[in-house]
Amino acid sequence: MAKQLNVKTPEGQYPIVIETGALAHIERHVTDFGLDGHVVIATDDTVQSLYADALRTKLPNAQVVSMPSGEQHKHLETVRHFYDELIRLKADRHTTLVALGGGVVGDTVGFVAASYMRGIRFVQMPTTLLAMVDSSVGGKVGVDLPQGKNLVGAFKQPALVLIDTDVLQTLPPSQWRAGMAEVIKHGFIADSSLLNPTQYSPDNTPDMVARAVQVKIDIVEQDPYEENIRAFLNLGHTFAHAIEQVTHYAWLHGDAVGVGLLLAGKLSVQLGITNNTDLVPMIDNLLQKIGLPRSIGNLDPETLYSAMATDKKWKGGKSRFVLLEDVGKPVIVTDAPKELVLAALTETS
Numbered sequence: 001m002a003k004q005l006n007v008k009t010p011e012g013q014y015p016i017v018i019e020t021g022a023l024a025h026i027e028r029h030v031t032d033f034g035l036d037g038h039v040v041i042a043t044d045d046t047v048q049s050l051y052a053d054a055l056r057t058k059l060p061n062a063q064v065v066s067m068p069s070g071e072q073h074k075h076l077e078t079v080r081h082f083y084d085e086l087i088r089l090k091a092d093r094h095t096t097l098v099a100l101g102g103g104v105v106g107d108t109v110g111f112v113a114a115s116y117m118r119g120i121r122f123v124q125m126p127t128t129l130l131a132m133v134d135s136s137v138g139g140k141v142g143v144d145l146p147q148g149k150n151l152v153g154a155f156k157q158p159a160l161v162l163i164d165t166d167v168l169q170t171l172p173p174s175q176w177r178a179g180m181a182e183v184i185k186h187g188f189i190a191d192s193s194l195l196n197p198t199q200y201s202p203d204n205t206p207d208m209v210a211r212a213v214q215v216k217i218d219i220v221e222q223d224p225y226e227e228n229i230r231a232f233l234n235l236g237h238t239f240a241h242a243i244e245q246v247t248h249y250a251w252l253h254g255d256a257v258g259v260g261l262l263l264a265g266k267l268s269v270q271l272g273i274t275n276n277t278d279l280v281p282m283i284d285n286l287l288q289k290i291g292l293p294r295s296i297g298n299l300d301p302e303t304l305y306s307a308m309a310t311d312k313k314w315k316g317g318k319s320r321f322v323l324l325e326d327v328g329k330p331v332i333v334t335d336a337p338k339e340l341v342l343a344a345l346t347e348t349s
């Protein structure tokens with residue numbers, strides 16, 4: 001069963017097609033998806049053997065290029081490696097570059113597609129839950145520098161996002177959980193149906209993904225260049241980035257986002273922004289059901305606070321958090337007192 005969602009962008013619009021089995025039966029769609037010309041499938045080493053080599057044989061004129069798996073390879077050397085590969089394969093302005101993989105592949109390959117020959121046609125085929133519901137939509141692409149994450153990038157809208165949830169069957173459980181943190185984040189921002197655990201059964205995955213993506217679509221359509229409400233997508237992320245930084249990325253991003261949601265809920269209560277007394281228990285309960293961490297363990301609240309204070313978005317030392325007035329009502333709060341932030345962290349140790 002296929003479902004199509006459309007995303008309006010400043011330059012036009014693109015479809016997101018959600019279809020189970022679409023990759024295994026891509027031959028049905030070669031022309032509609034514009035994959036009948038020269039295609040380069042860019043992937044990582046894990047996804048190459050699982051899906052990319054098979055996909056290549058089903059397209060009339062496709063080749064595969066690959067990067068090593070993992071965030072530590074989302075950097076400019078990999079971009080350079082892909083430029084070399086594209087030249088070697090005689091890719092030109094008529095070539096379609098397909099990013100087949102998780103968010104690391106999508107972000108890196110998207111940046112290549114934005115810059116190679118001043119931009120070539122780009123298709124996203126996300127293979128992790130996180131990439132399906134978050135990173136493949138919205139046009140932000142880029143890589144990390146040694147000085148920090150995502151410091152080099154561009155806006156590059158894909159021509160198509162093709163989501164085949166069948167590929168999630170090979171995803172490690174830890175990566176599934178990490179993606180679920182972003183699904184419930186979207187639930188708290190704008191769609192309470194995503195907070196109902198009956199949504200999380202394997203049969204329902206295509207529908208759950210469609211709902212979670214729709215939350216992102218609605219936001220990026222209104223604020224494509226992150227000038228205002230796109231910041232809502234950072235719910236839980238100020239805390240999460242601090243945890244990732246302090247642990248030198250030993251925590252999976254989604255695990256950190258899970259606890260970050262709980263901390264955002266607690267801070268919303270401490271500041272009197274919400275009077276929904278069910279909010280924190282509800283977040284805690286969902287994290288438990290999904291198997292996400294619900295505590296910062298032995299991480300030091302002061303150290304985490306100092307890490308947050310280096311956030312680019314904390315202008316003039318003023319804190320900045322996305323918090324919740326209620327389910328479906330995110331707000332940006334810029335002057336949370338340090339003592340209350342520390343209190344939320346201490347309470348979550």
Ligand SMILES: NC(=O)c1ccc[n+]([C@@H]2O[C@H](COP(=O)([O-])OP(=O)(O)OC[C@H]3O[C@@H](n4cnc5c(N)ncnc54)[C@H](O)[C@@H]3O)[C@@H](O)[C@H]2O)c1
Pocket residue numbers: 044045046047050069070071074101102103104105107127128129130131134135136137138139140141150167168169170171172175178
């Ligand atoms: N551009 C955006 O708007 C945006 C938004 C959120 C996150 N991101 C970025 O996304 C990245 C994280 O993405 P991610 O969580 O997908 O990580 P990832 O791309 O590293 O994938 C996680 C692991 O799963 C493996 N994998 C992928 N698909 C698989 C499958 N179907 N079966 C088995 N294994 C599979 C990968 O090889 C990798 O080892 C970060 O770099 C983050 O900055 C970008």
Ligand SMILES: [Zn+2]
Pocket residue numbers: 182237253257
């Ligand atoms: Zn995230």
